[in-house]
Amino acid sequence: MSKVFVIPDVHLKPWMFARASKLMSKRAYDAAVMLGDLVDDWYQEKNIDLYNETFDAAIAFTRDHPDTFWCYGNHDVSYLWRAQESGYSWYARDTVAERIDDLKRSLPPENVAYVHRFDDTIFSHAGLTESFVTRFLKDSRADLDGMIARINRMGEFELWQDDSPIWARPQYGEMGLFSEEFFQVVGHTPVRAPLREGNLLTSDNFSTHRDGRPIGNERFVWIDTVAKTWEYAEE
Numbered sequence: 001m002s003k004v005f006v007i008p009d010v011h012l013k014p015w016m017f018a019r020a021s022k023l024m025s026k027r028a029y030d031a032a033v034m035l036g037d038l039v040d041d042w043y044q045e046k047n048i049d050l051y052n053e054t055f056d057a058a059i060a061f062t063r064d065h066p067d068t069f070w071c072y073g074n075h076d077v078s079y080l081w082r083a084q085e086s087g088y089s090w091y092a093r094d095t096v097a098e099r100i101d102d103l104k105r106s107l108p109p110e111n112v113a114y115v116h117r118f119d120d121t122i123f124s125h126a127g128l129t130e131s132f133v134t135r136f137l138k139d140s141r142a143d144l145d146g147m148i149a150r151i152n153r154m155g156e157f158e159l160w161q162d163d164s165p166i167w168a169r170p171q172y173g174e175m176g177l178f179s180e181e182f183f184q185v186v187g188h189t190p191v192r193a194p195l196r197e198g199n200l201l202t203s204d205n206f207s208t209h210r211d212g213r214p215i216g217n218e219r220f221v222w223i224d225t226v227a228k229t230w231e232y233a234e235e
Contacts, residue, residue, distance in 0.1 A: 003029045004118060004223045005233065008187040008203040009037040009073065012050050014057035016206060021064060023220055023233040032065050033116060033223075034058070035187035035203065036073025036125035036166070038103075039096050040087035042210050051092045055099035062106045069111045073125040073188065074166040076100060081156045113152040114165050117144065120181065121225035124165040126188040127200065130176040132163045144182070171195070171202055183228035190215045194230065201230055 005024050010016055024032065038054055062068045078085050079096040089096075104112050115124045122128055128151075133141055136158050140147045151158075151165060159166055163175050170177050171189050180199055187204040193216060195202045201223075205216025220233040 002119075002224055002226050003027070004121075004123075004225055005029055005032040006123075006185060006203055006221050006223060007032060007034045008205065009035060009190075009207055010039075010054060010058070011037055011075075011207060012039060012041040012044055012047075012054050013206060014050075014054045017057040017061040020220060021061060023235075024065065026234055029222075031067045031069060031118070032061075033123045033185070034068065034070045035123065035185070036071045037075040037187065038073070039079070039092070040075045040089065042087075042208065042212070045087075045089035046091050048092055048095055051089075051095050052099065055103060059103055059106045062103070066107075068107060069113070069116045069123070070103070070107060071116060071123055071125050072112075072114050072166060077156075077159070077166060081160070083156065083160055113148075114154070114159065115148045115151050117148055117182075119225040120228055121183045121185060121223060122148075123185050125186065126164070126166055126168040127170045127175075127184055127186045128165050128178045129163045129168045129170055130178050132161065132165070132168070133178045135163075141178075144179075170200060171197065183223075183225075185223055185230075193217045193219070194221050194232075196230065199228070 007020055137147045169189050183199050185201045189202050190204050190207040191202050206218050207215050221230050223230050
């Protein structure tokens with residue numbers, strides 16, 4: 001693995017997938033990674049058509065790009081676990097659960113997880129933190145692949161936690177990342193532009209303010225999983 005295209009938090013923006021496909025067509029690549037949070041956005045709780053349109057676009061994307069990997073986000077699993085949070089739509093509850101199953105069927109089972117690793121680069125929605133590893137995985141911390149496999153079998157009890165790979169915000173300095181040896185690529189925390197701090201790249205630059213204005217510059221990135229570097233996708 002080397003060149004990976006990143007699709008950060010979507011939040012009901014189906015147009016992101018067509019734009020991603022166009023950018024990916026301009027160069028060779030090894031895989032695409034969706035960082036989760038396909039669903040929920042400001043004041044869209046009753047817009048079931050938009051929820052369906054977003055899943056239709058995601059599934060069409062995976063069919064065109066079968067080497068796509070998906071990391072669950074907190075907004076995605078909230079519907080599977082019926083765990084309410086900001087943005088949760090009771091109107092879309094059954095639709096989201098059904099469409100997540102549709103999306104999963106469009107991908108190989110191993111391509112759907114909370115955490116994916118390629119070379120020395122870890123992809124997850126929010127980040128793998130030292131506190132989470134210490135609490136739940138202390139006995140297997142020397143075996144990263146084994147540890148990731150265990151995380152990907154976890155459920156609501158372990159993962160609906162502030163420092164888990166679907167909820168962590170290590171950008172704020174209160175949560176240390178697991179091992180400085182690895183590069184981590186995450187979404188979840190909105191930024192104005194992809195932001196690298198040490199071995200952490202935060203790429204949630206498509207989210208919006210309450211009034212619909214973009215928070216970030218809405219540019220996609222490529223990751224070199226061997227060199228542990230990033231660059232903008234050519235526009």
